[in-house]
Amino acid sequence: MKMSSVLKASVISALGLVGYNQYQATDNAQERSQSAHQRAEKVAQSAQFKDGKVISRLPSFPSEESMSSVMWKFFFDRGALKPSHTLPHQPVDIAALTQKSDVMRVTWLGHSSLFIDIDQTRVLVDPVFEYASPWVAKKLFSRNVEAPVTREQLPMPDVIVISHDHYDHLEESTIRYYANSNVQFFVPLAVGKHLEAWGVSPSQITEFDWWESATVNGVELIATPANHNSGRTGFDSNSTLWASWVVKGRNGSFFYSGDTAYDSHFKQIGDKYGPFDLAFIEVAANVKEGKGFPVENWGHMQAKHTMQAFKDLKAENLFPVHWSTYELFAHRWDEPMTDLIVEAEISGANLVTPMVGETLKMTDDLRTSYWWQEQDFKLANLPITLQN
Numbered sequence: 001m002k003m004s005s006v007l008k009a010s011v012i013s014a015l016g017l018v019g020y021n022q023y024q025a026t027d028n029a030q031e032r033s034q035s036a037h038q039r040a041e042k043v044a045q046s047a048q049f050k051d052g053k054v055i056s057r058l059p060s061f062p063s064e065e066s067m068s069s070v071m072w073k074f075f076f077d078r079g080a081l082k083p084s085h086t087l088p089h090q091p092v093d094i095a096a097l098t099q100k101s102d103v104m105r106v107t108w109l110g111h112s113s114l115f116i117d118i119d120q121t122r123v124l125v126d127p128v129f130e131y132a133s134p135w136v137a138k139k140l141f142s143r144n145v146e147a148p149v150t151r152e153q154l155p156m157p158d159v160i161v162i163s164h165d166h167y168d169h170l171e172e173s174t175i176r177y178y179a180n181s182n183v184q185f186f187v188p189l190a191v192g193k194h195l196e197a198w199g200v201s202p203s204q205i206t207e208f209d210w211w212e213s214a215t216v217n218g219v220e221l222i223a224t225p226a227n228h229n230s231g232r233t234g235f236d237s238n239s240t241l242w243a244s245w246v247v248k249g250r251n252g253s254f255f256y257s258g259d260t261a262y263d264s265h266f267k268q269i270g271d272k273y274g275p276f277d278l279a280f281i282e283v284a285a286n287v288k289e290g291k292g293f294p295v296e297n298w299g300h301m302q303a304k305h306t307m308q309a310f311k312d313l314k315a316e317n318l319f320p321v322h323w324s325t326y327e328l329f330a331h332r333w334d335e336p337m338t339d340l341i342v343e344a345e346i347s348g349a350n351l352v353t354p355m356v357g358e359t360l361k362m363t364d365d366l367r368t369s370y371w372w373q374e375q376d377f378k379l380a381n382l383p384i385t386l387q388n
């Protein structure tokens with residue numbers, strides 16, 4: 001694109017944004033100021049917040065690796081750990097999903113994004129269809145696998161559930177896409193301010209503190225604890241809450257971990273709401289021989305922690321998420337699963353590992369194949385740059 005075209009495009013998009021925001025401002029000003037007031041009151045009363053910030057409970061495990069070495073690897077070595085070519089996926093069976101379902105059905109949209117049918121109700125969890133970063137850094141967090149469906153093709157969900165405001169869980173373009181639909185948004189306390197800024201009416205948003213619940217068509221959704229952090233700009237750290245979610249219907253139940261370090265909350269949730277048919281839990285690679293940075297210090301779990309969380313929850317099946325789609329840690333892209341399979345062999349846990357895009361019915365045999373082992377994926381061995 002020539003410079004003049006770039007300028008023209010920028011001016012048009014800037015005008016569009018200004019116009020859009022002004023429209024929103026006049027249309028919703030009163031509703032939004034009321035919503036901001038209610039949010040501030042709820043934050044002031046929440047046991048999770050202190051002085052407007054969520055209290056951090058992140059662990060701090062010592063590491064033999066220095067922080068500068070970790071950061072170097074994160075910025076310059078991560079690209080080498082991606083697969084050398086795009087991972088396979090199954091295009092989502094739109095015709096099947098168009099028919100609502102009593103039986104619980106789950107469709108993995110990649111990373112931590114899930115489309116779940118239960119009791120004739122559609123729950124869309126942490127929907128991300130593009131990249132896991134702000135637009136300017138999108139090449140640094142590009143996908144290893146295509147999105148298996150577009151937002152336009154996917155049947156309209158009844159409720160969109162968000163775990164926290166990080167880019168790989170909360171995508172602005174997706175929220176804007178659903179802003180003018182009838183969908184309800186269930187989000188952790190204070191996350192609603194992002195949604196309102198992107199055009200969602202406060203009346204569509206319900207904000208949850210931990211242990212609060214609501215029902216949609218008789219399906220109960222409960223926001224439960226997690227041990228993580230939040231923020232989108234570097235200047236707003238921990239100003240919004242993070243959560244995991246329990247969903248219980250007549251025809252099944254599941255738990256979704258969001259992002260979290262291992263902590264006592266898994267046992268609490270298992271005791272209070274378990275057992276579950278299925279647990280979607282995040283996974284990263286184990287630290288081996290003292291090498292590598294413990295991801296728990298960033299609010300994530302090594303495979304051994306994922307397995308312990310699964311046991312605490314008393315779930316029947318373990319569906320690992322937060323892997324395959326983006327390179328977010330300095331380990332080989334499939335190392336979390338290599339480690340988790342070993343953990344599952346020891347504990348006898350049933351791993352559910354569909355391809356991205358595949359729909360599983362909870363009445364079917366859930367034993368799925370290790371599809372990524374069926375092809376010889378080389379490592380990309382490329383540095384990550386803004387150009388590739």
Ligand SMILES: [Zn+2]
Pocket residue numbers: 164166228259
């Ligand atoms: Zn996160």
